Amino acid sequence: MSAASTSSAPRRRGLLTPRGRTVGIVGIMLVVIGLSIDQRDLARIGFFLILLPLMAIAVVAWFRPRVQTSRSLAPVRIPLGSQAHETVTVERCGGLPLGAARFTDTIPIPLGQPRWSTATIQTPVIPTTRGRFTIGPVMMRTVDPFDMACRHTNLGDAAEVVVTPRIVDLGASGELGGQGFNTRSSAANAGRRGPDDAMVRDWRTGDSVRRIHWRSTAHRGDLMVRREEQAWNPSVVIVMDSRARCHAGTGPGASFEWAINAVASISTRLASDGYIIQVCDSSGALKGDLLDALVDEPLRPDTTLAKAVESCQGIDGPAIAILGRLEAADIDPLVDLRRNRVAGLALVLDPDTFTARRFRGTLEQAEEHERAVVQLADAGWAVVTVDSRTSIDSAWQSLLQTARTATL
Numbered sequence: 001m002s003a004a005s006t007s008s009a010p011r012r013r014g015l016l017t018p019r020g021r022t023v024g025i026v027g028i029m030l031v032v033i034g035l036s037i038d039q040r041d042l043a044r045i046g047f048f049l050i051l052l053p054l055m056a057i058a059v060v061a062w063f064r065p066r067v068q069t070s071r072s073l074a075p076v077r078i079p080l081g082s083q084a085h086e087t088v089t090v091e092r093c094g095g096l097p098l099g100a101a102r103f104t105d106t107i108p109i110p111l112g113q114p115r116w117s118t119a120t121i122q123t124p125v126i127p128t129t130r131g132r133f134t135i136g137p138v139m140m141r142t143v144d145p146f147d148m149a150c151r152h153t154n155l156g157d158a159a160e161v162v163v164t165p166r167i168v169d170l171g172a173s174g175e176l177g178g179q180g181f182n183t184r185s186s187a188a189n190a191g192r193r194g195p196d197d198a199m200v201r202d203w204r205t206g207d208s209v210r211r212i213h214w215r216s217t218a219h220r221g222d223l224m225v226r227r228e229e230q231a232w233n234p235s236v237v238i239v240m241d242s243r244a245r246c247h248a249g250t251g252p253g254a255s256f257e258w259a260i261n262a263v264a265s266i267s268t269r270l271a272s273d274g275y276i277i278q279v280c281d282s283s284g285a286l287k288g289d290l291l292d293a294l295v296d297e298p299l300r301p302d303t304t305l306a307k308a309v310e311s312c313q314g315i316d317g318p319a320i321a322i323l324g325r326l327e328a329a330d331i332d333p334l335v336d337l338r339r340n341r342v343a344g345l346a347l348v349l350d351p352d353t354f355t356a357r358r359f360r361g362t363l364e365q366a367e368e369h370e371r372a373v374v375q376l377a378d379a380g381w382a383v384v385t386v387d388s389r390t391s392i393d394s395a396w397q398s399l400l401q402t403a404r405t406a407t408l
Contacts, residue, residue: 020053020148027052056149060142065101068093069138069156073125076159080166080252080261084125086159088138101142103155105135127163128252130260130295134158164291165257165264168392200224235276235317238263239308239337242281244299246324248361249354253388256299258354259322262347262392264294266320269396280311309333318343321381325351325361326372335379344381345399348373353387 016024027049034043070089078084090103127133136158143150200216203223216224240263241247247256267277267290279286279293282303286293306329312319319341321334326348338344350369352360361369377383382403386395 015150015152016053016057017143017148017150019146020056023049023148024053052146053148056144056146059144060149060151065140065142066093067091067101067140067155071136071138071156071159073135073159073161077162077164078125078127079164080127080130082127084161085122086125086135087120087122088136089120090138090155101140104139104141125161127161130163130165130257132295133161133163135161162292162295165294166261167268168261168265170265170269170393170396200226234274235278235315236270237312237315237317237319238267238277238279239305239312239319239321239323240279240281240297241305241308241322241324242283242297242300243303243305243324244301246305246327246351247299247349247354248325248351248359249388253354255324255349255351255354255388258386258388258392259324259349260294260297262322262395264291265392266322266396275317278312278315280308282307282311284311305330306333309337312337317341318345320344321346323348325349325365326369326376328368328372331372331375331379334376334381338380343403345403346376346381346383347386347395347399348376348383349386353389 027046030046030049031043032046034040034046068091070091072087073084075084088105125135136156138155140153140155141150142153200213201224203212203225207225211225213224213226240259242256247254247259249255249257251257263279267279271277277290279290281297282300282305286297305323305327310333313336319337321337321344323330323346334344334346352366373383373385382399384395384399384402
């Protein structure tokens, strides 16, 4: 991304510097004193001092340099924690070389004085917060030779930087929910599987003899029975808890930012394995490019988790929930979401660990949260609790392991 322009008209009027104001005030005082004591020479000196700042303003207004700026930024869209490189070039292409000019970018970057040559500066841009940010334009400050008047002019265009959530490499995901839905092979095998595909499991008391799979029994030496497998469904729904009251902390270390990065990382992992991802929050299903939508995702006050669950009803496939502090009213919607799904996996954050002690929730809220976590697990969800020290990749692997263990 690059932009170039030539300054033609100032965006800001010329101003007197502290030195120029001082000279002007002294000149006025000398004129007043000289006239009051009938000292015309003193008054003439005062008039001359008053004239100097006015002449300085005229110099910076009429003899300003003609400058061209260009800016390039690559890439313009970067994940949180990555690095972009900005190059700003300032080139003087005309005007009389009276006084001095200094250039400042809004990062800010002091570029010094270009004179009649070209000045180029390169700087790394390392974001610490997701969002959309504007770099530039370059501001030129010109002064007269005596530094009594200055003029500010904005040059060129600004560049927008889009900082997406941090993408964590989650590695091999294994089976999603322990039902034979392998995230690395399901997409490849989907075309070879159908509704009548069968799997086998160990024989259990009460199983019909007609379900015995004799070939697997002979191969393993133990009775194995057929287990019908549903056709592979490539859909996965992710529920993101965006309730402001259920998250804590500020800045990049906030619990909500952890949740955003987790949603981005999990979605990227599953999408690369062939899944169709649908992310829902209390405002509904996120539209368009997921990472772009997550860039602007805000905390939402005065909303409920039930609204997020309602947004993803009707979407088949496993359900994944990234949750903040749970409330008693959250259980019924989550139970309904889990019903008739092959798997339900939940990462439950403990928001109190993401903030200082004085900002933590009450004891009653903590107890309600703990009871809700237990009820969620009893309802068939694979649950892993997360604190501020938990990494996203370790939480995800623990969640997959919990889901596999629950199906044994």
